[in-house]
Amino acid sequence: MANQKFQNRTLFFGDNLEVLRKKIPDESFDLIYLDPPFNSNRDYNVLFKEGKVDSPAQIVAFEDSWHWTEEADKIFNELVGVKKSETEINETISNLMLALERLIGKNDVLAYLVMMTIRLIELKRILKNTGSIYLHCDPTASHYLKIVMDAVFGKKNFRNEIIWHYKRWTAASNRFQRMHDIIFWYTKTDKYIFTKPLQPYSNPEWVEDTVRGIVKGKLVRLKNEAGEYIKRQKENLGVLMHDVWEDINFIPPTSKERLGYATQKPEALLERIIKASSNEGDWILDPFCGCGTTVAVSEKLNRKWVGIDITTLAINLIKHRINAQFRDKQFKILVDGLPKDISGAKALFKKDPFEFEYWALDLVSAMPSQSKTKEKMRGADKGIDGIISFVKGSNNGDFTYGRIVVQVKGGGVQRKDIATLKGDIEREKADGGLFITLEEPTKPMIEEAVKSGKFKIPLIATEFPKIQILTIKDLLSGKKIILPLGAEPYYKKAKKVEIYNFKPNNHFTF
Secondary structure (H helix, E strand, O other): OOOOOOOOOEEEEOOHHHHHHHHOOOOOEEEEEEOOOOOOOEEEEEOOOOOOOOOOOOEEEEEEOOOOOHHHHHHHHHHOOOOOOOOOOOHHHHHHHHHHHHHHOOOHHHHHHHHHHHHHHHHHHHEEEEEEEEEEEOOOOHHHHHHHHHHHHOHHHEEEEEEEEOOOOOOOOOOOOOOEEEEEEEEOOOOOEEOOOEEOOOOOOEEEEEOEEEEOOEEEEOEOOOOOEOEEEEEOOOEEOOOEEOOOOOOOOOOOOOOOOOOOOOHHHHHHHHHHHOOOOOEEEEOOOOOOHHHHHHHHOOOEEEEEEOOHHHHHHHHHHHHHHOOOOOOOOEEEOOOOOHHHHHHHHHHOHHHHHHHHHHHOOOEEOOOOOOHHHOOOOOOOOEEEEEEEEEEOOEEEEEEEEEEEEOOOOOHHHHHHHHHHHHHHOOOEEEEEEOOOOOHHHHHHHHHOOEEEEOOEEEEEEOEEEEEHHHHHOOOOOOOOOOEOOOOOOOOOOOOOOOOOOOOEEO
16 A cells, blocks of 8 residues: 655656555545546547637547457456455455446446546545545446445445536437436545535525424424514525535536636536635545646635646646646645656656657647547558647737747657658748757757758847757756747636635534
8 A cells, every 4th residue: 555645745756556556555545536438439529729829729638439459358357356455455355346247247437437446535635524525427327337336435435416407509319418427426435525515595695484483392483473484684605505516517628617627527516526625725636637727616616636647748738727826826736647757757668658648748838639549540640740829910909920840859859850740840841940859869860950940930139940950858948948938828818716714604514
């Protein structure tokens, strides 16, 4: 089991199962919220470009497709007790997995449930005894996940099935429109934090209440001399919130809150969950943190937070989001798992060349090319890797933008790589190119880049290199690409938030 300490405002890059097992000790968190992929066989897009540029609008962060692989089979054998597991498995879980195998077979659905089960067991381990876990899912998987949650956390620790009912336009024609998600709330024990959130009565701000008193040892409604019940006005504080949430809207595509992540949830939804099941200063975890709504709301509500995600795109987006939303606060976000030196960069390239590429592109604020999804990069490395946008000038108040195409190389490099980049510049009608290399460039490469010449932009006398070469070592030491006015952000900026202190009227621990 893990015994490593972690600090507030930590983002872990990597497989959350590995992170949970190796880096998170027992009973660390007061509240866990997870919104895992739903086995929907769809791509998850992220990062809408901000600014008026002719470039791809979004990039596929990862493909949500689960398959029965050697890894899934290995985890299944751990869960049923055939193989020794790092995770403590009980008989109920083992029996459930065997029953599911008989029911649905070893297929993609079982792969999804196996991968979720092993992670939920670890999440239970790191949850405090007074803690809560909220599992967010849609109806395509909820019936299976409810059984898994019962097996892992115990049926007696099930608290609510929350229905988040929202309104949005759908094109369903041969069935009822799907307009809700499901959130399962479980606790670890029967003693847990719950702040009893209220929702207002349908009556006005003040309501009438019948006065009660003790008469002959019994609590009764009191009457006046005319035989009428005595009434008084009291403030309408509301009634305990019910489990169908209809007052929180789905984020529309044009909302300023939307950052371009397909599964992004409204901040209001996370505020309600975090306020209901934690207090200020408590520890919050999101092991599938995506675009970072959970950690952003946790920061806003003065909670300590940790997020985990398997893609560098998501980790980078969260960093940019938090820094934009809380730019008046002075704090540091610790990123664990991404390279901090050359040896780390080489290790990432060896483990996953595609994540290495995404990481390197973010170092220069380059938006990854839409054509460079992992699935499309399985074969030969073709096409540009990213685009840097910069302001060239303005025309009657409207900005005009230039483009730099980017190539990233982690292996051996040679002169022809620069010639290829030169061709990419011409084909894309870009202003220039940037070649990022993990290895040191050769002398012929540097000469080829110099021979490419310079480019100019209106109203600025300075000329800029047509092709620039930067090593990973250069970037880690702080060296920047030479641009007229610096790179434009490739991500949509998050709206700045005002910090306030949440002080509920009552705190209850059951």
